[in-house]
Amino acid sequence: MDSREIEADLTEVLVTEQQIRDKLAELARRIEADYEGRDLLLVGVLKGAVMVMADLARELKPHVNMDWMAVSSYGAGTTSSGVVKILKDLDSDLSGRDVLIVEDIIDSGLTLSWLTANLASRGAASIEICALLRKPDAAKVEIDVKYLGFDIPNQFVVGYGLDFAERYRNLRDVAILAPHVYS
Numbered sequence: 001m002d003s004r005e006i007e008a009d010l011t012e013v014l015v016t017e018q019q020i021r022d023k024l025a026e027l028a029r030r031i032e033a034d035y036e037g038r039d040l041l042l043v044g045v046l047k048g049a050v051m052v053m054a055d056l057a058r059e060l061k062p063h064v065n066m067d068w069m070a071v072s073s074y075g076a077g078t079t080s081s082g083v084v085k086i087l088k089d090l091d092s093d094l095s096g097r098d099v100l101i102v103e104d105i106i107d108s109g110l111t112l113s114w115l116t117a118n119l120a121s122r123g124a125a126s127i128e129i130c131a132l133l134r135k136p137d138a139a140k141v142e143i144d145v146k147y148l149g150f151d152i153p154n155q156f157v158v159g160y161g162l163d164f165a166e167r168y169r170n171l172r173d174v175a176i177l178a179p180h181v182y183s
């Protein structure tokens, strides 16, 4: 598929590559200050958070650990089911660890609400959330996100890790997916 075909699938770029880079640098400085002298474990939620994790981790100057979890939520559709299942669990023991969950997007909040409770039950010393995007108008549960990139409108977006049916993850910007692609 050539880049003109991809462009036809998108209605609007919401967040550019440069805006993401600047924001992650800003968040990284706050994270470095907040966790000074402590060992941080970044927990990325596969697969959407791969790009945020890679860029955020490289922005952080101190040593960090990275681990990954895969949970099911959407499948190939565009609305949240609220049903969460662990597809791949962490390799790390969380007891006594300072955990920072790294997510691509908070939509209904159901996934993160479930995930935070799940990780909290494993004895972590602290759990905080870093999410690149949030859709305030889609919230079904409130999520206490300490490090947030951007609030965006309640539309289905792709790019920078975010997919529709496993496509568009490698786009550098975050863009709104044209309704004709999924309707």
Ligand code: 5GP
Binding pocket: 048, 073, 074, 080, 103, 104, 105, 106, 107, 108, 109, 110, 111, 112, 155, 156, 157, 158, 162, 163, 164
């Ligand atoms: P939530 O449980 O907060 O509704 O969202 C769960 C997951 O659904 C997110 O982590 C993300 O992977 C996916 N998701 C939510 N909104 C969008 C969106 O606008 N675009 C894409 N590609 N995925 C989304």
Ligand code: MG
Binding pocket: 045, 046, 047, 048, 049, 103, 104, 105
């Ligand atoms: Mg996600």
Ligand code: MG
Binding pocket: 048, 074, 075, 162, 163, 164
């Ligand atoms: Mg997806």
